[in-house]
Amino acid sequence: MKSMRRSLLVLALAAATALPLVASAQSASWPTKPIRLIVGFPGGSTPDIAARTIAEPLSRALGQPVVVDNKPGASGNIAADQVAKATDDHTIGIVINGNLTSSKMLYPKLPYDPGKDFTYLSLIATAPLVVVAPNGLPSGAAFFEAARKAGDSWNYGSVGTGSVAHLGMELLKSRVPGFNPVHVPYQGNPQVVTAMLGGQVQLALIPPGVAMPQIRAGKLQAIGITSGRSTLVPELAPLADAGVKDFSLEVWTALLGPANLSKTAQDRISKELAVIMKSPEVRQRLFDQGWQAVGTSPEGMRVRVDEEAKIMSRIIQTRGIKLQ
Template sequence: MFDNAPAVSEATHPSRRTLLQFAGALGLGGALPAASLAQPAWPSKSIRFVVPFAPGGSSEIVARSTAAELSNTLGQSVFVDNKPGAAGNIAMSEVARSEDQHTIILGHIGTLAVNPYIFDKLPYDANKDFKPVSLLAKVPSLYVVHPDVPAKNLTEFIAYAKKNPGKLSYGSAGNGSAGHLAFEYLKITSGVFMLHVPYRGTGPMLTDLLSGRLEASAIGAAAIIPFIKAGKVRCIATGSAKRLPQLPDVPTVAEQGFPGFEMTQWYGMLAPANMPAAHIAKLSQETMKAAKTSAVIERLRGDAAESVGDKPEEFAKFIAIEQERWKKVIARANIKPD
């Protein structure tokens, strides 16, 4: 049947061996571009942004403000999921083991720089189980006293405390809380001695502070500014690096004799360690943009919070510095979990 077909020389047509070699090359060298083209765009579904605390407060404000902006730029919705419990350990442990590539978590001074040093055993490794994405916001701690305390500023308060060692008490939301750390840091820095009274939450502690059963406390700006404005407590110093627009007449701790002192709660975005670098890069880029939008800046400013938004490597360095700082404070103050 093929007897009369025209002959084809190897000079004008590839040999069978050449064709096989070409096909083999496609099977090896061509596999990478094909696989790359086959990868679906990320994110391919809604992103779950876990907050390891109960609803309300600065953590949810930061998370929801960021999530709203990311939903507009990532092409998928970003929703906040509150998972409180065990000082944030439950949520951190769950996200550390997540493999769906669409779960991230709000990191915090407590879960990243405190828990590793106050718990004998954690169900997660703060440095190995997560990849930093971006530092989102800083919320300054404010040092306040009951109006009956005869001190108008930090200098007078320290002098008063030193004249009455052990007679003054300060309250916090609990052992290892941001308020506890803030006051212990001030005690170590200034050399004063005061009794610590831990409560189960800011609410009950604030009740006793307002009634005069406590002399002092360190509280996140958003929660205490309304009471300062109403004259129910007196702010003697801010833990921020510079004065707050909401309290322009209140000097920082650094201004009152302690250069370099800064005490802020902070919140950042983390992803599970198994998330691909390309996804981290995209998420970080969009998160930095979100932090710089007027909507986020104004929303956080309303709660005296500073919007940040930085690169993963910058956030990683920040976490390392904070861990080193609080490790020393925790050891010196012998802070233990409730």
């Protein structure tokens, strides 16, 4: 009996000793196949550029290909839903503001829950929006005074109902008493710029990458940017300088996975991404496209999303914004 007890004790100790080794082996084994990086927008779009900018260095770091898979449609919500429903531990995705901060309010039948169905990993890149107007209109504080006098005879363009440019302008209207331009949605920013050059709209919120070539060419003028001073556009003043208080808004892209993404995968991606987002090559590539590389902790991303979702929900409710 004593001999048997000793044998059982030895086996138990061996098993206990082996547990950390098993866990270590499992940790080292991820990823075991190529990683699918879903993007809900077409090639050449901002989310696609962000995805391809991090895909190559992430692939090198993880030792497996990171394959960008474009699944455009429904403002990125179709792709976001595919990420939410993934079960293979090798699917992640790039999303934009709206997929996490406003879609739930705008789409009553949204097939995923932004707060519950994802593992947040990191913000990738941010940029302020530029308030752009045709030449010949006043600038700075005088612009908003002219806009107040114009009432609803002025129009503003956006890339569609529910977009950050649309909700951002409605937020701006709530911050500037008497400011009430009428929303005119377009298919994309090039169409917004064309409409502005043609005199159909008097202002718009446009990303720096689209706005600055027109501004630097002298075709349009900048009224201000929707953040503090930015290294992306150091020559442009914040809207606060034009008298607009308590207003801040940026567009961004972020990386996430499904809620069931393993802790091993989460930790490995977060670790490698923290290094990648500090890479001069990655930062410069994003900067050249009009974006500031950021990189955040998962907790930092969630705080940003939660705060912005509250603001957007309030605007959607108070302004009665609905998708047709």
